[in-house]
Every structure is written in structure tokens, then in C-alpha cells.
Amino acid sequence: xxxxxxxxxxxxxxxxxxxxxxxxxxxxxxxxxxxxxxxxxxxxxxxxxxxxxxxxxxxxxxxxxxxxxxxxxxxxxxxxxxxxxxxxxxxxxxxxxxxxxxxxxxxxxxxxxxxxxxxxxxxxxxxxxxxxxxxxxxxxxxxxxxxxxxxxxxxxxxxxxxxxxxxxxxxxxxxxxxxxxxxxxxxxxxxxxxxxxxxxxxxxxxxxxxxxxxxxxxxxxxxxxxxxxxxxxxxxxxxxxxxxxxx
Amino acid sequence: xxxxxxxxxxxxxxxxxxxxxxxxxxxxxxxxxxxxxxxxxxxxxxxxxxxxxxxxxxxxxxxxxxxxxxxxxxxxxxxxxxxxxxxxxxxxxxxxxxxxxxxxxxxxxxxxxxxxxxxxxxxxxxxx
Amino acid sequence: xxxxxxxxxxxxxxxxxxxxxxxxxxxxxxxxxxxxxxxxxxxxxxxxxxxxxxxxxxxxxxxxxxxxxxxxxxxxxxxxxxxxxxxxxxxxxxxxxxxxxxxxxxxxxxxxxxxx
Ligand code: SF4
Ligand code: FES
Numbered sequence: 001x002x003x004x005x006x007x008x009x010x011x012x013x014x015x016x017x018x019x020x021x022x023x024x025x026x027x028x029x030x031x032x033x034x035x036x037x038x039x040x041x042x043x044x045x046x047x048x049x050x051x052x053x054x055x056x057x058x059x060x061x062x063x064x065x066x067x068x069x070x071x072x073x074x075x076x077x078x079x080x081x082x083x084x085x086x087x088x089x090x091x092x093x094x095x096x097x098x099x100x101x102x103x104x105x106x107x108x109x110x111x112x113x114x115x116x117x118x119x120x121x122x123x124x125x126x127x128x129x130x131x132x133x134x135x136x137x138x139x140x141x142x143x144x145x146x147x148x149x150x151x152x153x154x155x156x157x158x159x160x161x162x163x164x165x166x167x168x169x170x171x172x173x174x175x176x177x178x179x180x181x182x183x184x185x186x187x188x189x190x191x192x193x194x195x196x197x198x199x200x201x202x203x204x205x206x207x208x209x210x211x212x213x214x215x216x217x218x219x220x221x222x223x224x225x226x227x228x229x230x231x232x233x234x235x236x237x238x239x240x241x242x243x244x245x246x247x
Numbered sequence: 248x249x250x251x252x253x254x255x256x257x258x259x260x261x262x263x264x265x266x267x268x269x270x271x272x273x274x275x276x277x278x279x280x281x282x283x284x285x286x287x288x289x290x291x292x293x294x295x296x297x298x299x300x301x302x303x304x305x306x307x308x309x310x311x312x313x314x315x316x317x318x319x320x321x322x323x324x325x326x327x328x329x330x331x332x333x334x335x336x337x338x339x340x341x342x343x344x345x346x347x348x349x350x351x352x353x354x355x356x357x358x359x360x361x362x363x364x365x366x367x368x369x370x371x372x373x374x375x
Numbered sequence: 376x377x378x379x380x381x382x383x384x385x386x387x388x389x390x391x392x393x394x395x396x397x398x399x400x401x402x403x404x405x406x407x408x409x410x411x412x413x414x415x416x417x418x419x420x421x422x423x424x425x426x427x428x429x430x431x432x433x434x435x436x437x438x439x440x441x442x443x444x445x446x447x448x449x450x451x452x453x454x455x456x457x458x459x460x461x462x463x464x465x466x467x468x469x470x471x472x473x474x475x476x477x478x479x480x481x482x483x484x485x486x487x488x489x490x491x
Contacts, residue, residue, distance in 0.1 A: 013253050015249065015250060015251035015252070015253070016249060016251075020253065021253060071266070094255070094257075095257070097252035097253060097254045097255075098252060098253040098254075098255070099250070099252055105252045137347055138344075138346055138347050141344065141347050141348070141349075142344060160257070160262055160263070160269055160272075160459075163257040163262065164257060164259060164262065164459075193380065194380070197380045197381060198379065198380060198381055199379075199381045199383075201381070203381045203383040203387075206276070206455050206459070207336070207340075208268075208269070208272045209268075209272070209336065209339070210266075210268055210269070210272075212339070213268060220339065222336075222339055223338075223339035223340070223342060226336075226339055226340040226341075227340075227342070229387060229391075230340070230341075230391075232380075232381075232384055233384035233387050233388050233391070235384070236380075236382070236384035236385065236388075237384065237388065259461040259463070260460065260461035263459065273456075273459065276452060276455065276456040276459060277456060279448070279449040279452035279453050279456060280449075280453065280456075282397050282401060282445055282448065282449040282452075283446070283449035283450065283453060283475075285401065285404075285405060285445075286442055286445040286446050286449060286479065287479065288408070289404075289441075289442055289445075290442060290479055290482055290483055290486070292408075293429070293438070293442075293483060293486040293487065293490075294482070294486050296422070296425055296426060296429060296486070296490060297486040297487075297489040297490050300422050303422045303425075304422070307411060307416060307420070310408065310411050310412045311411065311412055311413070311414050312412070315412035316409070316412045316413060318412075319405055319408050319409035319412045320409065322401075322405045323402065323405045323406065323409060326397065326401040326402040326405050327402050329394075329397060329398060329401070330397075330398040330399070330401070330402055333394050333395070333398040334398060340391075359398075362399065363398070363399055363402075366399050366400060366403065367402065367403040367406075370400070370403045370404070370407070371403060371406070371407075373419065374407055374417050374418065374419035374420075375407075375410070375417045375418060375419075
């Protein structure tokens with residue numbers, strides 16, 4: 001097994017003592033098959049136990065280890081050392097406030113996620129005895145890719161419009177709203193439109209497309225947002241030019 | 248333990264130089280200036296066409312100048328960049344589902360490029 | 376949370392339609408005017424032919440459609456672009472760009488109707 005000495009630059013910030021973040025460099029003996037998260041764990045276990053960062057699954061499913069690796073939003077557990085040079089710089093996810101070291105404040109995203117009602121709102125309530133809500137494979141395929149989101153927020157870190165206009169509801173939350181809107185069993189679209197068809201909703205998006213480029217689960221949020229724009233535009237014209245079409 | 252979140256501000260006026268993908272995005276957006284200027288040229292041509300043969304001849308004469316050539320070259324670059332960047336994202340803007348599968352993106356993009364070539368050839372064939 | 380739905384769709388519809396139209400036709404139109412600028416006036420751009428084309432109602436419709444959609448596409452994207460460049464007076468920018476587009480639309484109609 002080949003080993004390589006990596007200079008790991010970590011952005012440090014201690015809210016109790018620091019007025020602003022600074023970089024601290026650790027020299028880490030890395031195995032070639034390691035990911036950046038392994039290097040951080042090595043630092044924490046052997047060099048400096050005070051470094052703070054979030055992680056849990058180490059297999060790209062929990063979505064908690066998002067950080068900037070050499071300026072690019074990445075899951076630290078999916079960023080392989082062998083894809084980088086001898087110097088690797090890690091920073092907390094861009095566009096989020098820094099709580100401490102690599103830990104960010106994510107309340108904004110969590111609030112927005114909840115605001116789009118990301119759960120099934122059945123068209124009509126039926127008693128359990130009436131049986132299940134059926135769905136065909138074709139109907140499932142329509143939204144399946146949007147169910148793969150792990151809420152890692154890499155798309156928010158990549159999105160310049162979110163960085164510039166923090167009120168923007170953003171890629172993952174709107175994609176998830178779209179996921180439920182597209183679900184054949186769902187009847188909650190009108191309620192979600194109130195949030196996502198608002199000014200701070202999908203209309204802050206200018207289709208930069210960065211979200212889809214960085215998404216580790218190939219959710220393609222940019223595509224979801226474009227579809228929401230098209231649907232909201234059709235809604236608008238129907239509502240205002242053909243009022244008799246309204247149910 | 249006290250909280251004191253640190254906020255990193257994004258520059259409002261030169262953020263698009265911070266990453267190549269942002270710069271590419273801005274290049275795409277800036278094509279609108281070429282499209283706008285060229286459309287205004289078309290309206291201007293229409294005005295001269297309505298004003299009669301002398302006015303229109305004057306318009307063609309004014310166009311036949313280094314500035315006219317430069318303007319059209321710039322508009323050509325802007326317009327072609329707009330077309331390619333627009334067609335390249337069509338699978339994202341209008342995914343097409345056929346049964347259980349989505350039509351592959353390169354087929355959608357390819358169809359747009361094909362249509363673009365066809366329209367251009369027809370206009371050239373009829374117009375030149 | 377109840378917020379008003381945005382009225383952006385009014386301008387986004389023409390923006391998207393215009394983006395598609397210009398993507399298909401603007402490059403080849405520029406090529407034609409480029410030939411004219413180089414001194415080789417294409418047959419379509421001679422006074423007689425272009426006048427005949429614009430005198431026909433179908434020709435008028437084609438010209439109006441292309442100019443209208445290109446104009447509103449470019450105007451709306453310019454609004455977004457100015458915002459991206461850091462100009463945050465969005466309301467004023469919107470008024471200005473849509474005013475230019477409206478002016479262009481009216482002028483186009485006016486000139487087209489004068490050609491018969
Ligand atoms: S859409 Fe992709 S990048 Fe965004 S939170 Fe979900 S998984 Fe992460
Ligand atoms: S640790 Fe779970 S996604 Fe990386």
C-alpha cells in the first residue's frame with residue numbers, strides 16, 4: 001500500500017477566541033485509497049483533537065460531511081486523496097455561516113426544507129381499510145431521481161444566487177417540492193406553489209447549473225427548477241388569460 | 248459556550264471571476280447584449296425599408312463599413328454562443344419520458360443541433 | 376407562510392420562447408447581414424425582395440415574431456445580468472429594460488404596417 005505525505009490545510013475558527021478564521025496546516029501520512037475524511041480523522045485522532053467537523057456514515061448517504069475541498073463543494077467521504085496533489089485545502093461549505101472550524105450553521109436550509117412540505121399530501125384521505133395508494137413503475141420513474149437527495153447542501157454551496165440572495169429557497173428544497181408535486185399519489189402542489197412560485201422561490205434561479213454539477217447523488221436540481229418554472233409559467237397564463245380553465 | 252457564527256460575504260460585483268463555471272455562466276448571460284443590439288439593428292433596417300428605396304440603400308451603405316463588419320462579427324460570436332449554450336441544456340429544461348425511461352440527453356441535444364443546421368441551411372439557400 | 380405568487384411568468388414565458396427562437400435563427404440572420412456588410416448583399420436583403428417579403432402578411436408575422444421574441448428574451452436576460460453584475464435596483468432596471476422592449480415592439484409594428 002502506497003503512502004503519501006499530504007499537507008492538509010484546514011480552515012479553523014473558534015468562536016470563543018477568534019475574530020476570524022485562519023488556516024492551519026497538518027502533515028498527514030495518507031494511504032492512497034483514503035478519502036479526505038480519513039485524513040481529517042487521522043488529524044483528529046493523532047495530531048489535534050480540537051478540530052471540529054461533521055460526519056457519520058463514511059459512505060455518501062448521510063450527507064453530513066459536505067465541505068469545500070480545494071474550493072469545490074465535496075463530500076469529504078467521497079473525495080479521494082489520489083485525485084488531489086500533495087496539498088489539499090479544506091474549508092467549511094461556502095454560503096453558510098461558520099459555527100466552528102468545518103462545522104456550519106444550517107438552520108436556514110432546514111427551515112426552507114420544512115417550508116416546502118416535503119411529504120405526501122394525499123389528494124383525498126382514505127381509511128386504511130380502503131387499501132394502499134397504487135403507483136406504477138412509470139409514475140415512479142418520473143420523480144425517482146429527486147428522491148435520491150441526501151440533504152448534503154453541496155448545491156447551496158455551489159449556487160451563486162443563494163450566496164448573493166440568502167432568501168432564495170434554493171436547489172435542494174425546490175427539487176424536493178418538485179419530487180412530491182410529480183408524485184402521482186400527491187395532491188399538495190397548490191400548497192407548495194405558494195412557497196416555491198413566490199419571488200424568493202424558483203424565480204431567484206437563473207439556471208447557472210452549478211448545483212447539478214456538484215451534486216454527489218446526480219439529483220440534477222437545476223433540471224427540477226427549470227421544470228418548476230415552466231409549470232409555474234403555464235399556471236400563470238392559465239390563471240390570468242384563461243380563468244375559465246381554473247377548477 | 249457562546250455562539251458567534253462567522254459569515255463569509257460573497258462579493259456582489261466580482262463573484263463571477265471566483266470560479267470558471269461562474270465565468271462561463273456570465274459569458275452565456277452577456278450574449279443578451281449582442282442579441283439585443285442585433286435586434287435593434289433589425290428594427291432599424293425595417294424602418295429604412297418602410298422609408299423607401301433610397302433610405303434602404305443608405306442603410307446598406309452604412310452597413311458596408313468596417314464598423315458594420317465588426318458589429319456583425321461580434322453579433323455572430325454572441326449568437327452562436329447563445330445557441331450552443333441554449334441547446335446544450337435542453338435535456339435539463341425539457342426532459343422527455345418515454346415509458347419507464349427518459350430519452351437520453353444527447354439525443355435531445357442532437358435533435359436541436361440538427362434542427363438548427365436545417366433551418367440555417369434553408370435560410371441560406373433561399374436567402375443568398 | 377403565505378406569500379404572493381410571483382408575476383415573473385409574464386416575462387419568463389417570452390424569455391424562454393425567445394431564447395429558443397434566437398438560438399435557431401439569429402446566427403444565420405447575422406450571417407446574411409454580415410455578407411451585406413462585406414458588400415455581397417444576399418438576394419433576400421435587396422430592397423425589392425425584402426419589401427415583397429414584408430408586404431406579405433405571413434412575412435410580416437414572421438418578422439414580427441422573431442423581433443418581438445428576441446427583444447423580450449434579451450431584455451429579460453439583461454435584467455438578470457445587471458443584477459448579477461451587482462446592480463441591485465431591480466425595479467428600476469426592470470422598468471428600463473421592459474420599456475426598451477415595449478418601444479421596440481411598437482416601432483416594429485408601426486414600420487411593418489407602413490410596408491404594403
Ligand atoms: S440536491 Fe444533491 S447536492 Fe443538493 S442537497 Fe441533495 S444530494 Fe446534496
Ligand atoms: S459521512 Fe455521510 S455523507 Fe460523508
